[in-house]
Amino acid sequence: MIDFKKEITDILSKNIDNIEWEELNGMIEIPSNSEMGDFAFPCFKLAKTLKKAPNLIAKDIIDFISENKFFEKIEIVGAYVNFHVDKEVFVESVIGEILTKKDMFGSSKMGEGKNVIVEFSSVNIAKPFHIGHIRSTVIGNSLYKIYKFLGYNAISINHLGDYGTQFGKLIVAYKLWGKKEDIEADPIPELLKIYVRFHEEAEINPELDEEARNWFKKLEGEDAEAVELWNWFRRVSLKEFDRVYEMLGIKYDSLAGESFYSDKMPRVLDMMRENNVIEKSQGAEIVDLEPYGMPPALITKKDGSTLYITRDLAAAIYRKEHYDFYKNIYVVGSQQNLHFKQWMKIIDLMGYDWSEDCIHVPFGMVSLDEGTMSTRKGRVVFLEDVLRKAVEKTKEIIAEKSPNLENKEQVAKDVGIGAVVFQELSNNRIKDYIFSWDRTLNFDGESGPYVQYTHARSCSLLRKAQIDYKDNIDYKLLNEKEVMDLIRLLNQFPNVIQDAARKNEPSLITRYVIDVAQGFNKFYHDYPILVEDKEIQKARLSLVSAVRQTIENALKLIGVAAPEKM
Numbered sequence: 360m361i362d363f364k365k366e367i368t369d370i371l372s373k374n375i376d377n378i379e380w381e382e383l384n385g386m387i388e389i390p391s392n393s394e395m396g397d398f399a400f401p402c403f404k405l406a407k408t409l410k411k412a413p414n415l416i417a418k419d420i421i422d423f424i425s426e427n428k429f430f431e432k433i434e435i436v437g438a439y440v441n442f443h444v445d446k447e448v449f450v451e452s453v454i455g456e457i458l459t460k461k462d463m464f465g466s467s468k469m470g471e472g473k474n475v476i477v478e479f480s481s482v483n484i485a486k487p488f489h490i491g492h493i494r495s496t497v498i499g500n501s502l503y504k505i506y507k508f509l510g511y512n513a514i515s516i517n518h519l520g521d522y523g524t525q526f527g528k529l530i531v532a533y534k535l536w537g538k539k540e541d542i543e544a545d546p547i548p549e550l551l552k553i554y555v556r557f558h559e560e561a562e563i564n565p566e567l568d569e570e571a572r573n574w575f576k577k578l579e580g581e582d583a584e585a586v587e588l589w590n591w592f593r594r595v596s597l598k599e600f601d602r603v604y605e606m607l608g609i610k611y612d613s614l615a616g617e618s619f620y621s622d623k624m625p626r627v628l629d630m631m632r633e634n635n636v637i638e639k640s641q642g643a644e645i646v647d648l649e650p651y652g653m654p655p656a657l658i659t660k661k662d663g664s665t666l667y668i669t670r671d672l673a674a675a676i677y678r679k680e681h682y683d684f685y686k687n688i689y690v691v692g693s694q695q696n697l698h699f700k701q702w703m704k705i706i707d708l709m710g711y712d713w714s715e716d717c718i719h720v721p722f723g724m725v726s727l728d729e730g731t732m733s734t735r736k737g738r739v740v741f742l743e744d745v746l747r748k749a750v751e752k753t754k755e756i757i758a759e760k761s762p763n764l765e766n767k768e769q770v771a772k773d774v775g776i777g778a779v780v781f782q783e784l785s786n787n788r789i790k791d792y793i794f795s796w797d798r799t800l801n802f803d804g805e806s807g808p809y810v811q812y813t814h815a816r817s818c819s820l821l822r823k824a825q826i827d828y829k830d831n832i833d834y835k836l837l838n839e840k841e842v843m844d845l846i847r848l849l850n851q852f853p854n855v856i857q858d859a860a861r862k863n864e865p866s867l868i869t870r871y872v873i874d875v876a877q878g879f880n881k882f883y884h885d886y887p888i889l890v891e892d893k894e895i896q897k898a899r900l901s902l903v904s905a906v907r908q909t910i911e912n913a914l915k916l917i918g919v920a921a922p923e924k925m
């Protein structure tokens with residue numbers, strides 16, 4: 360792709376002394392109104408250094424640029440020199456780039472040699488994989504793909520909640536009321552049932568809590584029975600979760616969850632004691648965070664057992680030592696803001712300068728009409744149910760609207776699940792929202808199916824065309840305003856991806872692809888494509904093909920499929 364900004368800088372830099380290339384490059388602006396040109400150079404910024412009036416500088420610039428093939432018009436407007444990119448050169452550069460790079464269009468090598476960890480989903484063993492987990496799961500999966508596309512060596516981790524006192528509770532509950540066959544048959548609801556019962560009975564009979572603590576201690580001490588039960592809970596739960604990950608097309612590089620750090624905590628605790636980061640408090644160990652405006656962090660309990668935060672400290676240190684990460688990203692709800700601030704501060708207090716490379720990417724909460732979701736009270740919507748219903752609904756729509764479609768099952772999956780994921784990634788991640796079946800199953804408007812449908816429409820046009828549109832295209836023929844706007848938008852794709860990575864905000868890509876679909880539909884509406892004139896047809900088809908490729912690449916980055924027919 361031609362870097363027009365670089366071309367301008369090159370010319371300026373060759374003719375202007377005592378100002379660095381980078382500095383000149385940084386001064387170039389993009390006018391907000393495209394009628395003012397594609398780039399603008401503010402001459403007044405050079406007035407002081409060159410000891411010359413801006414209008415004279417502008418005249419000089421115009422003089423030394425005179426001949427070049429990149430710009431069709433260069434003019435002085437006030438204290439600016441405005442550059443109008445040659446349309447044909449621009450169109451050829453953008454479409455040519457897309458059609459050569461294909462599924463790599465938008466990618467970059469900027470991340471080469473750098474490891475980026477993206478931790479996401481991090482569900483809890485023996486608990487439902489519910490609608491509240493969807494955000495971490497799909498935002499994280501998208502970030503993972505985005506970093507990979509930018510050349511980083513991305514590593515996805517599911518930091519499973521597979522450790523802690525609740526496993527003591529679960530063991531006690533199982534021994535009292537659990538039935539092996541029932542749990543094998545329907546693991547999560549059955550385990551949830553006995554877990555809820557444990558809490559009810561423990562209110563009347565607090566000894567149960569004591570017993571649960573003992574069983575967790577046994578688990579930590581690797582007691583054979585405790586470990587076997589724990590392993591089994593873990594195994595049957597993961598089998599359930601895998602169905603959901605499979606539906607979403609998610610595969611992990613690592614499933615190192617909380618239990619993975621059980622033997623790594625003692626060393627970390629010793630280090631903290633040595634550096635005097637930790638202090639004793641009523642038999643427990645804490646880190647005083649008052650100087651940083653935070654409550655103290657409890658690191659070990661009176662009985663010596665460890666906590667969630669202890670495992671996060673051990674996990675961060677392990678990840679640094681094992682992966683030497685450039686960035687260590689955690690996609691976790693904003694309810695845990697304090698937790699992350701606390702342990703990142705502790706890592707800093709331990710003297711690790713890489714604490715700044717640990718990044719919490721928070722997002723708002725999903726609640727239900729009835730109130731917040733509560734696993735203990737059994738008030739939850741399973742994510743698997745949501746995805747299944749979306750697929751069912753899509754099947755009905757297909758049966759009604761295109762009963763002869765090939766591959767109906769697969770398309771229903773791609774579109775139904777895509778709709779849910781797309782919607783989840785349409786909004787800025789920080790906002791809280793209330794889950795509603797109606798909204799989730801509404802495919803109208805700026806939705807995933809709308810974009811997928813646009814993609815399928817472009818595929819169909821390319822199929823119908825009886826013409827080779829890949830060579831000898833006369834790009835001059837693509838010059839109408841709507842067409843240029845669409846091509847300018849396609850040209851933005853690499854920047855949008857980089858921006859999404861910088862802000863850890865995949866919704867930028869979701870919104871971008873809606874713009875592309877809308878731009879395309881406007882073009883399609885205003886300009887016939889399969890026209891008599893072969894040259895025009897070829898040029899327009901090359902644009903259709905570029906749009907199709909861009910939509911496919913964008914959807915892939917947010918974890919949504921792009922079926923060719925629907």
Ligand code: ARG
Nearest residue numbers: 481482483518519520671691
């Ligand atoms: N399992 C935890 C939960 O459901 C989320 C874990 C987040 N990751 C972490 N490293 N603390 O709340």
